[in-house]
Amino acid sequence: MNDAYIVGVDMIKFGRFPEKTVPEIGAESALLALDDCGLTIQDMQALYCGNLGQASAMVGQRLLQQIGQTGIPVVNVSNACATGATAFREAWASVKAGLYDCVLAVGVEQMGKGLLGGSGGATGISKEGLLGSGTMPAVFAEAGMEHTNLYGTTFEQFAKVSVKNHHHSTMNPKAMYQIETPLDTVMNSEMISYPNTKLMCSVNVDGSAAAVICSEEKAKELGLMKRAVKVRASVLTSDPWQERDLVMPDVNSCTRKASAEAYEMAGLGPDEIDLVELHDCFATAEILHYENLGLCEKGEAGKLIDDGEVELGGRIPVNVSGGLLSKGHPLGATGIANIYEVTTHLRGEAGQRQVEGARIGMTHVIGLGSACGIHILEKT
């Protein structure tokens, strides 16, 4: 099978752009990714476009109407918060299969402000606050409190995740925020759903990210191998049956399954990973994924954050971009933005937040409902 390489990748600085259309926001990162490798839209043989909010509105085609209508196949992808990773994976798969040798993947989202989730229902009455809460901060608070029940993880340990990621984002000019948030600030910010305070919830932002994927042969032919990053593993899972599925959306078992498959596909283990960008949609979620991704033993996640092992400079830095908590979480773009982050480190181009000597990195996203996308990338 062909090996597939990322030859161009970029993201726009995340922010709020109500004056722009979704295709306009997506087009910006598409052009940046093309510029990153010096290719043009005429070189692209297919577009895989991830977006959630306008999933039925042909965002990929409208994006090409902005930057070049070459008549290539466009696949519009929607898979909750795993949308971007799914679009990237479809692009990767097309190259692996030998169908194409140079393709573009874009993830883009324009978000409103406020709470996501919550049960509505077309008939009857609203169930929100009647049969518990379906809001995302509550759902992930319950997932975190399950960890508290099993392992005694504390509110303070969850809050430390947010302190760390906000600190990392001060070194990332493309993050939404560059603001230090000390522990007492995080713990004393507005309580949304205990134990998640406002500063422990990801930021709703607009954004886009894009990647150009080539076969090895094509990358060599184009002279692009120097900055190319190899895709060692690409895995997508759905949630295998769990006993509490119907009342607790499961982000754990699909991640454990995906990470096991990704390590097997890459032929390596967690101890060989130099940095991880994982799905910290809420501070509680990041703690769960330390264990789900095998970064520590079961029940050790609280200790991992206490010991500083997941900070920049620690044993296994996690979310040095600032993560969804501070970089921001434009749903459909997130899965490619984290690929941009890891690629940038593997290229040694991450500036102040560079993970020194990074050779292999992992990206992880979760779409609630559930989908898990994991990629393992390697410096060439």
Place this chain on the structure above:
Amino acid sequence: MSNQPLPVVEYLKIPENGNPYLEGYKCGACGATYLGQRSVCSKCGARDQMSAINLPNEGTLYSYCIVHRSFPGVEVPYVSAIVDLADGTAIKGNLINIEPDPEVISFGMPVEVVFDDALGRKDKEGNSYLSYFFQPKND
């Protein structure tokens, strides 16, 4: 408009005579239980092996959160709880008659299912609803 309250969810049953109860479906092949009617088991894939069961009215608290910010019109704070019923079926709802305080709420605490009006909520036709809640069970 109905003179009687309607069930808040399909799996809350209100018999003509007798007490309301929660109805589950149990797979005859693998024993997995579900809230509400279905014909195929998503655990083992068996078809047409499902039979209705009355779910028990007691269980234990598995996880929870305390909701302080919700949508407009929803009274906060309240406790959103995941309960394991005595037969192992997991169910979500509001935990009531307890302080919304992590110092007071404990994992594994016994709770019982109680049925009451759906916090005064009515649908567009003006129908009232019967809902279920959890409350601490004192032996």
